[in-house]
Amino acid sequence: MIKKFLYLLMPVIIPAALAAQTEVVSPDKQIRIVCNIDTVGDKQVTYEVFYKGKQFLLPSPMGFQFSGGPILQSFFKITGVKKQAHRGSWKPVYGEKEVYPENYNEITIALVEKILPQRQLNIVFRAYDEGIAFRYEFPQQAATKPFTIQREMTGFQFTPGAMVWEEYGHEGLYNKVPAPEIKFNCELPLTVISADSIYAAIAEGGVSNYPKAYVQKGGGRTNNGMISISLRGEAKGAGGYVTNWRMITMGDRPGDLLEKNYLLLNLNKPGVIKETGWIKPGKAMRDNQLSTINSKKLIDYAQVHGINYIILDANWYGPPNGEDSDPSKINVVDGKGKSMPNHPGLDIKEIVAYGKSKGVGIFLYVNRQGLERYMDRIFPLYESWGIKGIKPGFVNVGTQEWQQWTEDLVRKAAQHHLMVDIHDAYRPTGLSRTYPNLITQEGVHGNEQSPDADHNTKLPFVRFTIGAADYTPGYCRSNLKNTWTHRLALPILYYSPGQFLFWNETLGECHERPELALWREVPVTWDDTKVLQGEIGEYAVIARRKGNDWYVGGITNHESRTITINCSFLKPGASYEATIYTDDANAQNVNIAQRKVDASTVLICPLLASGGVAIQIKATSINNNQSR
Structure with a gap:
């Protein structure tokens, strides 16, 4: 990625000390992490988190349980402390902001057991202005031969009265419950509100050679508000091994969690793709008929309506789960995996050439079985065909092996100039900073399940606290439960650099509705993002800027x-023209109105039940002497 850094690194090595408590504070002094070693009893290591002087986490456990070895959690002493600070920023290839700040204070605490086998463990804590993060390191040492972690014993001991938004299954619904009531394998991110009205989102970043984490209740010294990490399988490691980052984004309101979601990216390595000009986020449509004729019709529509890509979805190379299905060969089948003798034919090379002549690229769906068997063969083949990206489906996620496989998939795709949209269970951990060809992923209860408005108003403050989600917004299907303008606003509210529109819809009269001019012009990446207002499960209003223009979505x-x-939020002294889309009184059509606006304007927008508003604000004059 393109980087713009201002570094201030101040490493300080503190000799081994007798102090049983060490802390690190964020650069803005608003967040504090305290690491404790019990001075009596079994000398467990715990940590606490404070936000603006209020306690968010009470002393919470840390450590590991190993296969064939004792638990590593107690009888510690501190042998050294290393402190350093980082001040800087970086410019992503694309994102929700033009530049991401990256400021933190870090402390690495070196621990050793006082009892045999005297194993060593380092814990790295970072206090950011946006939240906190920590991970474990296993130094090279004689006492630690190759090992197998059975359980990570990290816990989160909330202060009494904390509520969480639980979700189970990678495409589940969210429910608000008391923290002690969550069940086994609750998905991350986990959005939390404390009794003191501190909002937080617990997640994991920097995932590579380590299992996916869930959370579950219990695991601490009390049963009041304690949740703990549950890993998807074992982790095998040796000296030099490091875990994922555990991360908590923090704020005063739900919108802070979305505005600060770049914290996840900051926990990942900088970009490794040297030339990124081929990575072009955009809007896409699906060819669900899988024919040359239909793909060309879609390409013609796409060229006129601001769509950048067409995707040939499942069944273009045979049944996706079929043992004999080969994603290097065209073999169109129906939804039941049966051949279609009267099918009009599919010629991918012809479609690619036609799309190229119209400025429209082609994506291909490949199921996990095809990728597991043929990845190294099909990626160079697709590159030779001129394919722009792939949509891996139903990939295995979670175990150490499959986490590493997924990173390898994205890395190998980059070697052949293929963008990636991972579907089904995968959720972002910030890998797109390192490999920006990973433009989006699913991991969300999206349009194909026809969710209601209550669910949609939760998503910005739960799932989108960790970044992009391919919600696949639809517009014309009769089973969609929300108003026209609610649907129209979703590509503004829901960030996805690969925005797959009109999911499972066949071109028809609906797709020429006048309000869809907004979808023709709406960007998929942004220079700034502001959550203007919102409450989880009630409403959300988000403003996003591209260049000098703004888009506002409300539901x-x-x-x-x-x-x-x-x-x-508009630039002082500048003038703008706003196009405002609202539902009519009966929710049968969309009203379109235009008016002049500036930074002093206040818009009053009545929303129907399950309704919304969408606004395009285009600059007509900009005073460059004024700051935005």
Whole structure:
């Protein structure tokens, strides 16, 4: 990735000390992490987290349980402390902001057991302005031969009264429950609100050679508000091994969690792809008929309507789960895996050439079985065909082996100039900073399940706290439960550099509706993002900037409400023309109105139940002497 850094590194080595408590504070002094070693009893290591002077986490456990070895959690002493600070920023290939700040203070605490076998463990804590992160390191040492971690004993001991939004299964629904009531294998991210109204999102970043984490209740010294990490299988390691980062984004309101979600990216390595000009985020449509004729029709529509890609989805090379299906050969079948004698034919090379002449690229779906068997063969083949990207489906996720396999998939795709949109269970851990060809992923209860407005108003503050999700917004299907304008606003609210629109829809009269001019122009990546207002499961209003223009999306749950949009986010002294899309009184059509706006404008927007508002704000004059 392109980088723009201002570094201030201040490593300080503190000799081994007798102090049983060590802390690190964020650069803005608002977040504090305290690491403790019990001075009595079994000398367990714990950590606490404070936000703006209020305690968010009570002393919470740390450590590991190994296969064939004693638990590594107790009888520690501190042998050294290393402190350093980082001040800087970096410019992504694409993102929700033009530049991401990266400021933190870090402390590495070196521990050793006082009892045999005197194993060593380092814990690295980082206090960012946006939240906290920590991970474990296993130094090279005689006492630690190759090992197998059966359980990570990290816990999160909330202060009493904490509530969480639980979700199970990678495409599940979210429910607000008391923290002690969550069950086994609750998915991350986990959004939390404390009794003191501290909002937080627990997640994991920097995932590579380590199992996926879930959370579950219990595991601590009390049963009040304690949750703990549950790994998807064992982790095998040796000296020099490091775990994933455990991360907590923190804020005063739900919108802070989305605005600060770049914290996840900051926990990953900088980009390794030297030339990134071929990575071009964009909007896409699906060819669900899988024919040359239909793909060309879609390409013609795409060229006129601002769509950048067409995807040939499942069944273009045979049944996706078939033992004999080969994704290097065309073999179109129906949804039941049966051949279609009267199919009009599919010629991918012809489609690619036609798309190229119209400025439209082609993506291909490949199921996990095809990737597991043929990855090294099909990636160079697709590159030779001129394919722009792939959509891996139903990839195995979670275990140490499959986590590493997924990273290898993205890395190998980059070697052949293929963008990637991973579907089904995969969720972001920040890998797209290192490999920006990973433009998006699913891992969300999205449009294909026809979710209601209550669910949609939760997503910005739960799933999107860790980055992009391929929600696959639809517009014309009769089973969609929300109003026209609610649907229209979703590509503004839901960030996805690969925005797959009109999912499972066949071109028809609906796709020429006048309000879809907004989808023709709406960007998929942004220079700035501001959550103007919102409450989880009630409503959300988000403003995003591209260049000098702004887009605002607002949605409400099953209740009607009136929202007030203060346009103070606009550049002072500049003039703008706003196109405002709202539902008519009967939710049968979309009203389109235009008006002049500036930074002093206040817009009053009544929303129907399950409704929304979408606004395009185009600059007409900009005073470059004024700062935005």
